[in-house]
Every structure is written in structure tokens, then in C-alpha cells.
Amino acid sequence: MAIGRGSGRDERREPTFGSGPGSSDIRLTPDDRPTGSGGPAAPRREDGPRFDARREPDFSDPDRAADPERREPSFGPSAGSGAAAPEREPMSYWGWVMGRSRPSRKAAAPARGRSSSRPRRSLIGRLVSFVVMLGVLGAVAGGGVVAYYASRMPPLENLEIPKRPPNVVIADMNGKPIANRGETGGASVPLSEMPKFVPQAFIAIEDRRFYDHWGVDVFGLARAVKANIERGGVSQGGSTLTQQLAKNLFLSPARSLERKVQEAVLAFWLERKFGKQKILEMYLNRVYFGAGAYGVEAAAQRYFGKSIRKVNISEAAMLAGLVKAPSRLSPSHDPEAARNRADIVLQAMAEEGYVTREQANTAFRVTPPSPAPKPQGAVGYVADWVMDQLDGLIGLYDEDLVVETTIDPKLETEAEKALADGIAKRGAKLGVTQGVVVSLAPDGAVKALVGGKNYSESQFNRATAAKRQPGSAFKPFVYLAALEAENLDPDSIRNDAPLKLKGWTPENYTRRYGGPMSLTYALSQSVNTVAVRLGVEAGPVNVVHTAERLGIVSPLVPNPSIALGTSEVTPIELASAYAPFANGGFEAKPYVVRQVKTSDGETLYKRKAEAQKQVVDTSRVGMMNAMLRETLRSGTARSASLAGWPAAGKTGTSQDFRDAWFIGYTAHMVTAVWLGNDDNSPTKHASGGGLPVAIWSRYMTEAHKGVAVASLPGEWIPPVAEPEQPGDVYQAGPGRNADEPYSSAHVDEGYYDDGRGDRRAQRERRRDDGPLGFLKDLFGGF
Numbered sequence: 001m002a003i004g005r006g007s008g009r010d011e012r013r014e015p016t017f018g019s020g021p022g023s024s025d026i027r028l029t030p031d032d033r034p035t036g037s038g039g040p041a042a043p044r045r046e047d048g049p050r051f052d053a054r055r056e057p058d059f060s061d062p063d064r065a066a067d068p069e070r071r072e073p074s075f076g077p078s079a080g081s082g083a084a085a086p087e088r089e090p091m092s093y094w095g096w097v098m099g100r101s102r103p104s105r106k107a108a109a110p111a112r113g114r115s116s117s118r119p120r121r122s123l124i125g126r127l128v129s130f131v132v133m134l135g136v137l138g139a140v141a142g143g144g145v146v147a148y149y150a151s152r153m154p155p156l157e158n159l160e161i162p163k164r165p166p167n168v169v170i171a172d173m174n175g176k177p178i179a180n181r182g183e184t185g186g187a188s189v190p191l192s193e194m195p196k197f198v199p200q201a202f203i204a205i206e207d208r209r210f211y212d213h214w215g216v217d218v219f220g221l222a223r224a225v226k227a228n229i230e231r232g233g234v235s236q237g238g239s240t241l242t243q244q245l246a247k248n249l250f251l252s253p254a255r256s257l258e259r260k261v262q263e264a265v266l267a268f269w270l271e272r273k274f275g276k277q278k279i280l281e282m283y284l285n286r287v288y289f290g291a292g293a294y295g296v297e298a299a300a301q302r303y304f305g306k307s308i309r310k311v312n313i314s315e316a317a318m319l320a321g322l323v324k325a326p327s328r329l330s331p332s333h334d335p336e337a338a339r340n341r342a343d344i345v346l347q348a349m350a351e352e353g354y355v356t357r358e359q360a361n362t363a364f365r366v367t368p369p370s371p372a373p374k375p376q377g378a379v380g381y382v383a384d385w386v387m388d389q390l391d392g393l394i395g396l397y398d399e400d401l402v403v404e405t406t407i408d409p410k411l412e413t414e415a416e417k418a419l420a421d422g423i424a425k426r427g428a429k430l431g432v433t434q435g436v437v438v439s440l441a442p443d444g445a446v447k448a449l450v451g452g453k454n455y456s457e458s459q460f461n462r463a464t465a466a467k468r469q470p471g472s473a474f475k476p477f478v479y480l481a482a483l484e485a486e487n488l489d490p491d492s493i494r495n496d497a498p499l500k501l502k503g504w505t506p507e508n509y510t511r512r513y514g515g516p517m518s519l520t521y522a523l524s525q526s527v528n529t530v531a532v533r534l535g536v537e538a539g540p541v542n543v544v545h546t547a548e549r550l551g552i553v554s555p556l557v558p559n560p561s562i563a564l565g566t567s568e569v570t571p572i573e574l575a576s577a578y579a580p581f582a583n584g585g586f587e588a589k590p591y592v593v594r595q596v597k598t599s600d601g602e603t604l605y606k607r608k609a610e611a612q613k614q615v616v617d618t619s620r621v622g623m624m625n626a627m628l629r630e631t632l633r634s635g636t637a638r639s640a641s642l643a644g645w646p647a648a649g650k651t652g653t654s655q656d657f658r659d660a661w662f663i664g665y666t667a668h669m670v671t672a673v674w675l676g677n678d679d680n681s682p683t684k685h686a687s688g689g690g691l692p693v694a695i696w697s698r699y700m701t702e703a704h705k706g707v708a709v710a711s712l713p714g715e716w717i718p719p720v721a722e723p724e725q726p727g728d729v730y731q732a733g734p735g736r737n738a739d740e741p742y743s744s745a746h747v748d749e750g751y752y753d754d755g756r757g758d759r760r761a762q763r764e765r766r767r768d769d770g771p772l773g774f775l776k777d778l779f780g781g782f
Contacts, residue, residue: 162249164188164286167298168390169402170383172409173447173594177301179383185291186298187400187599189308191281197313197354198296199280201320204348207241211276215242215267242267245283289319290326303331313355314363317345339364378416381451381461382407382592389593393605400599405592406445411703415439415448418699423453423675426691431684432660432675436571437699438463439671442583444576446592447669447703460678467554467568468674472526472636473652473661473688474547474565476624477577479523481546482534483620490520490627490716494530501560506532523627524635526651528564535563549615551577551588565652575663575672581624581648582665584713585616622714629712636689637662641697645704646712649696651688658682662692667710669703671696 165183172178203210209217217240246266289299299319300308321341322329331338346360415437439448451461496514508528522530540558556567579588596605628648632640636651649664663672673692
């Protein structure tokens with residue numbers, strides 16, 4: 001018997017199993033269908049064949065009708081029934097699939113007034129089901145978000161750890177670091193070379209379960225969320241060390257859901273690709289500690305003035321505490337806050353068993369953190385100059401380097417102190433705000449370089465970059481050119497008298513003239529007129545070539561005024577140009593870099609010992625030293641003090657007292673001192689023979705302690721100078737511009753240009769042997 005969904009319809013057609021005209025019709029009629037009333041069944045039709053194998057239900061059994069537990073199916077009213085069929089409740093598709101005969105939940109009461117045997121779920125059960133359903137949906141949604149943001153990342157197999165920006169360690173002549181340069185501020189240090197409590201401090205305060213998770217710490221994240229909820233703000237972070245490293249290596253600092261998802265993905269990748277120790281080493285060498293310090297080595301150097309290899313437990317704790325807020329917890333900014341944070345780190349270390357309670361309690365009391373060092377001093381000028389030269393020495397580089405220099409740290413400190421103290425005591429009175437001290441060995445090796453009064457206030461390196469007029473400090477090159485061109489010697493006589501060069505009238509500082517005098521006396525007293533006469537005799541072009549041969553590299557203008565130092569030069573090139581007088585006449589190019597190595601010890605550059613080039617013959621070196629020694633004995637630098645050492649040098653003061661110089665030397669060292677103002681404004685009559693000589697004397701005295709005394713090269717014995725002090729400042733008189741290029745037409749008719757006038761004056765001077773001649777010599781004529 002086939003039962004369909006429309007069994008209540010009167011016009012239901014039952015299937016037929018025969019197609020011939022004589023086949024029997026076995027379809028049911030409405031009379032054959034049960035009524036569900038429990039009454040007697042309708043009589044069966046007898047016509048047609050009967051199938052004995054099929055057993056039709058017998059609804060007339062009185063026992064079945066009396067059974068109260070049995071519900072008979074109802075297929076609708078009979079054809080003759082007058083009662084209206086009840087309206088069937090619509091059944092959903094899923095209800096039909098799961099079972100068509102399932103009773104409706106909307107029934108007010110079960111049949112026959114009996115309570116339902118199906119138990120209703122409690123509220124807790126429904127709540128649990130709801131939560132589970134939400135969890136499943138959340139997991140699906142979260143997985144989709146993760147998959148979406150992860151898809152926006154480059155393929156992990158193509159990722160490479162970015163190289164750490166190279167750090168350059170600047171070392172002194174003994175190999176001891178004196179400065180760092182580079183984006184990180186410090187070199188990378190292997191984990192094996194750090195004290196064990198350094199990584200332990202970071203693990204204790206930043207990621208206690210570092211060795212238990214695979215990049216993301218779910219328990220730590222839950223703990224951080226709980227703490228933040230309890231405190232009503234963000235008091236803890238849930239990022240692991242691996243996540244922090246992933247952020248530092250690949251991601252921006254912007255806070256967003258996308259960055260956090262990518263951070264987690266990258267943390268899993270880092271954990272799979274690298275071991276815990278490698279991750280810890282990379283983290284410690286890249287994390288930021290404030291003040292431009294990246295990595296524990298840079299931080300230890302910056303805050304404690306020592307390598308991370310030498311820090312103690314309390315210092316390691318302070319560094320670990322800095323990571324949370326580098327600026328706010330900086331020891332140099334708020335020492336008390338830094339100590340309090342370090343105490344928290346020590347407590348965490350004790351809780352994790354890295355240190356004992358006793359060690360944690362006594363760490364600050366027994367070994368307090370070292371005070372933060374003072375801001376970088378004058379050695380910063382050296383470091384900057386080294387970095388300017390590095391590309392030219394080794395080309396491009398992408399690894400940590402160690403640059404060994406020629407700097408003597410003791411002399412660097414002494415030079416910085418001498419300059420700073422000199423300006424502090426007398427700078428305001430003299431109207432001087434800046435200065436330079438540069439000291440070279442006779443071969444050109446820079447032993448000390450101070451490019452300004454205070455590096456933290458101004459990083460401009462005046463020693464190597466400031467172009468200033470040398471004034472009379474340029475005269476030695478004029479005298480040397482004249483010695484070579486005119487075959488003169490220190491005893492040669494030149495007339496100190498007014499002269500004109502096509503409208504230009506150079507004058508002495510005192511505007512007085514001494515008449516005929518020896519070259520030694522004229523140079524020691526810095527007589528301007530004699531220097532100009534010698535420059536014209538030798539030829540300005542020849543003077544320029546002589547200065548360039550000795551080491552001047554700045555452009556020089558070949559005109560008569562060059563004899564008075566009107567062309568600008570830098571302090572370091574002026575000092576190097578004096579070095580041939582100290583070393584016997586050999587070229588001395590200034591240099592500061594001796595060797596460049598990688599952090600692994602591979603040599604990338606090493607300065608080769610070059611063959612010495614003779615730029616001044618030995619006899620004239622002796623003559624120059626004889627004349628320049630007189631400057632310190634009785635001339636413009638007679639206030640110089642360097643007990644026991646033969647020394648020589650020259651003062652210089654530019655026009656309107658804008659620059660004050662002294663370049664002095666011994667057989668051991670050449671040192672130049674410059675004072676002035678950055679805006680080129682005039683000083684208050686600061687001259688080379690004053691404060692520059694005082695600074696030079698103080699520094700050179702310290703620099704020569706413990707050094708064996710040596711004589712200056714050369715055999716010339718200078719005569720005794722006459723006790724007159726004309727000064728060393730020139731003033732350009734009215735007329736032609738002093739910078740006008742020279743030509744022979746500029747020489748006044750009264751000025752000799754063949755040397756005969758000098759020889760005639762010498763003969764006349766020799767005839768003045770009586771008292772009148774002595775007075776003429778003393779007062780320069782009548």
C-alpha cells in the first residue's frame with residue numbers, strides 16, 4: 001500500500017500493476033482505508049485476484065482497539081464521512097527529510113491527555129550550546145581573518161632576515177673603542193659572549209614562557225588581558241620576544257589588527273626557522289633602548305660607558321627594564337624611575353629562579369649601576385671625520401667594522417680641556433666664541449683633533465672644514481720661496497719701509513718702520529713690509545707653488561697680498577704644511593685611519609708606508625727652523641713655554657682681528673691653534689701671540705711629558721734678534737684692493753725688484769758702526 005503526502009485527498013490515484021484490459025484492479029477505494037476510529041474495518045472487495053503473500057492489517061482486533069498506548073494512523077475521513085478534515089500543519093523541508101510522521105512541537109498537549117515523555121533542555125544547557133556555537137562561529141571567522149591578512153603578506157619562503165645596519169667602532173691608537181657610528185650605535189655581540197644574566201633579565205620581564213611556546217603565548221596573552229581589564233587600561237602586553245623581533249624585523253610600529261595577525265604568523269615562522277638561542281641573540285642585538293642605541297652593546301656603552309660583556313646584574317636589569325619605555329625610563333633622563341623599574345626586573349628574575357632573593361635584594365646596594373657618561377666630547381669630531389673618509393677607503397660596506405685610528409686618547413682629552421678652559425676664562429673678554437686644536441706627528445698622523453669648543457653644541461668640524469685667513473701664519477711659505485728663489489739666508493737684509501703696489505700700501509701693525517733688518521728678525525717680529533717685498537721678489541705664483549708643495553690644498557690667489565695670508569685655508573692643512581720643518585723636509589699628508597677590519601677580523605684596509613717625498617732640502621729646513629725658533633725666543637710668540645724642548649712656530653692674526661693663530665712644533669709634534677667666531681665677526685683684538693700661544697703651551701707641555709728631548713732638524717745657527725716688537729697684524733691701506741691679481745706693472749718705481757737695493761742697504765748698514773749707527777739700528781732711522 002502506497003501512502004503519499006496527499007493522502008487526505010479524495011481523488012488520490014493508486015498505482016496499477018497491470019496494463020491489460022483483463023488485469024485486476026488492486027487499487028484501494030475509500031472504503032478500504034482505515035478511519036482511525038477504532039471501529040470495525042470496512043468489508044474487503046472480493047472481486048479480482050487475491051494475493052496471499054500480502055497480509056493486510058486487521059483493524060477489527062478488539063485487543064488493539066482497547067490498547068490505550070497504541071495510536072492508530074489516521075489517513076483522513078472516509079468518503080462518506082461528513083466531518084471536515086482537520087487542517088494539516090505545514091511541514092518544513094528539513095522536517096520532511098528527518099521524518100514525516102514526527103509530531104508537531106506546537107501541539108498544545110499530547111494525544112489522549114498524556115504528558116510528553118521528551119525532556120525539555122534546561123536554560124544552562126541552551127546557554128552552553130549557544131556559547132559553543134558562538135565559539136565555532138568565532139573560530140571560523142577568526143580563521144578567515146587570519147587567512148585574509150596572511151594572504152596579504154609576501155610568501156614566507158621568500159622572506160629573509162634583513163641585515164642589521166652596520167655599526168662602525170672607532171678605536172684609538174691602542175685599539176680601544178672611543179666612539180661608535182652607524183644607525184644602531186653599537187656592534188653586534190654573540191649571545192655566548194654576554195653574561196648569562198643579561199638574556200635572563202629580558203626573559204624574566206618580557207617573556208617568562210619563552211622556552212615553552214612556539215612564538216605566540218596564549219596563556220601570557222590571557223594573563224595580559226586579565227590584568228588590563230582589572231586595572232582598567234593597558235598595563236601589560238601579550239607579545240612574546242619572538243613577536244617583538246618579528247615586528248622589529250618586518251613590520252611597521254603602527255597598531256592595527258592586520259599588524260598583530262601578521263606579527264603572530266611571522267613569529268611562528270621565526271620559531272620554525274630559527275632556534276630559541278638564535279632568536280634571543282637577534283632580539284638582544286636589535287631592540288631599541290633610546291638615545292639612538294639599538295642592541296644591548298650600544299645601550300651599555302651609552303648608559304654605562306662599558307661593553308655589555310662587563311655589566312653587572314643590576315645594570316642588566318636596568319637595560320631590560322628600558323625596553324618598556326626607553327625615553328621615560330632612561331637612566332640619563334629619570335634615574336629614579338630607571339632604578340625602580342630595574343627593581344621590578346630583579347624581582348621577576350628571583351621569581352623565575354635566575355637569581356636568589358638575597359642577590360636581588362642586595363643588587364643595588366652592593367653594585368649600584370654606573371652613572372651615565374657625559375655626552376660625547378671632542379672625539380665626536382674625530383669620528384665624524386673618519387666616517388667621511390670611510391667610503392673612499394673601502395667603498396660600500398654592509399657589515400660591522402672596526403676602524404683603528406692614530407688618535408692618542410690622552411692627548412685628545414688634553415687638547416679639549418686646554419681649548420675649553422682657555423675660551424671659558426678669556427673668550428668673553430677677547431670676543432672669541434670658537435676654537436680649534438689639531439695636533440700631528442711629524443709624519444702627518446693626527447694625534448688629537450678638536451674641531452670646536454663643544455661638540456654637543458655644534459658638530460661642525462672647524463679643524464677640517466672651516467676656511468679661514470691665516471694672516472701672518474702664512475709667511476713661512478713666503479720666506480721659504482724667497483730663500484729658494486733668491487739664494488738668501490736668515491742673515492740677508494731687507495728694508496722695512498713703506499711701499500706701494502699700484503695703489504695698495506701694506507702697513508705694519510704699529511704703522512712704524514724699522515728700516516733694514518735681517519730676515520730672521522723680520523720673520524720673528526712678523527714685519528709685513530718685508531714679507532710683501534720677499535713675496536714680490538720670489539713671485540706670487542712661486543709662493544703659491546711652495547705652499548702647495550708643503551701641503552696646502554685650498555685654492556690660493558697668486559697676488560702680492562698672499563704674503564700676508566689673505567687666501568683662506570683650513571687649520572689641519574696649515575698644520576700639515578708646517579710638518580716638513582719638523583721632520584727634515586719631507587711631505588706629511590695628514591691621516592687618521594690606520595686600519596679597517598670587519599668584526600670578524602678580516603682586514604679591508606691598511607695604510608701602507610709610503611716612500612718619503614722630499615719637499616724642502618735639508619739646508620733650507622735648518623734656515624727656516626733657525627728663523628722660526630726666534631719667534632718663540634724673542635718674537636711674537638715669546639710667551640710660549642715648553643721647558644727643555646727646542647721649539648719653533650709662527651703667530652698669525654688676520655685683518656680686523658677676525659682670526660688668531662699659532663702653529664708651533666718640535667721634532668716630536670706639530671700643533672695648530674685657531675681662535676675666532678663662526679660668523680667671521682672681528683674679535684676684541686685677539687692676536688696670535690696671546691691666547692692661542694697660551695693654549696698651545698698648556699697642551700704641548702702635557703704632550704711632551706715622558707718623551708725624550710730631540711733637536712729640530714737643520715744646522716743653521718740663528719743670530720740674536722733685536723728687541724723690537726712691531727707686531728704681527730697687517731692693515732691694508734687705501735688704494736687698490738689687496739686681492740687684485742699681481743702683475744709686474746703693479747710694482748711702485750720706488751720698490752726694487754732685482755735685489756740690488758737690499759745689498760746696497762746692507763753695505764750702508766755695515767758702515768754705520770758708531771753710536772749714530774746704533775741709534776739708527778735701534779729706532780729704525782730718523
